[in-house]
Amino acid sequence: MTTPTEPPVPPGRPTTARPGRKLGPIIENVGSAHRAWLDPMRGTYLASGLTLTELSARVRFAKSKISELLRGVGLYPRWEIVCLLAVELDMPNWPLYRLWRQAAFEAHKSSEWVDNCTDRTPILTTTHTAPPLEHRAFRELAENDYTLFAQTFLDDAQRDTAVSDTFDILWLTWNDALASHDTRRFAWNVLRTTVMARTPHRDGRPELGVAAFDTVALRALTDPADRINQVAESLELFTAMSRLPPSQLDVMVLRQLCGFTPETVSALLGASLAAVRSAERHASRFLESVLCPPPTTEGNTP
Template structure:
């Protein structure tokens, strides 16, 4: 795990504080609540340095557009879309546009140790529709609970559970088609 000192010393962050002076209190609170799951998500799709760069870009963009974020129907959803854009624009893609997730151990859950998904599973995950991919990555690669996932995405728990069910169904169907 990187400390804030090491994050600030990466080339993209040298000399830039995590929270700028004059940052609105609401944005500082949002950052505190979401920084860990956002970074976990970014790490699931990007190499380490790019994950930190995406997180930095997302919060810089949010700071610059904070009035629009506050005016949006759900600030968490607005913030998630900002983070997702920063991550997916950096993500590797196959020639067909499929996201290519880097092979790395998943975050450990309390009931299991960390595991590394197979390259075949990572490829299938990369084919999921956007909402299902986000829920699946947060739930199964980042080890968030359904409730935490809904909070991070700014979505109701029912929508999170539904997206997860659909993602699992699509992955199972795809696995049988490709084997």
């Protein structure tokens, strides 16, 4: 495990006041891929101190249209206007483009439509192509561990996309990550949100993926009958685990399925060692009560 045990020192971030009408919220039907880049863009705009009128004058785009874009209203936006806003807001356009492109396909836009948008914006690859040094270092330290967590819920392609998206979102929000109480906790929340947005759910609970069956207990068995019995036990365990609160589920996945030590889990989550041990203790008691309930005693019939 190589995740940093101490987060970077957060810089100060000034608060800004903005005259005029307040920007409305993102509409409810915006998809998770669209929201992945829209949330950071909104956050950057709100922290910039610019008004919609000022932003409109700079990008020469109608104020009402910018407001709609920042709320996810209407048709999926073309890259030209997204890129213009990114330049004015001093956002790195390379991770923004990757997230925008992915969301475009999920919005059922064709490759021709996406390529046409990009061809009109040659600035794409000329600026902001390298993430901050601290971000690169954090990714090198955490990426493998994030991948192990993601693969317990997702197939290989979805796993890699979720982890890549996580670090793109972190690149867009790196100042917020540094200014947060704990950068590791901020990053973990981004990872978890991204993974869970792609994870199949049943009755509102996340389902553990096929890779979750590649456990230490299962790999140690060679007899086919023993392996079948272990799979049945694992299915029962995974169903029970899905009922855990998010913090306890994370700890149990990292401890029991990924095989990390409590100290490693503490560093990954940005949580105290005591909190990790407490979460594991409560989760274990719940799982035991579900999987091994005490026998019921029947009264004697007269």
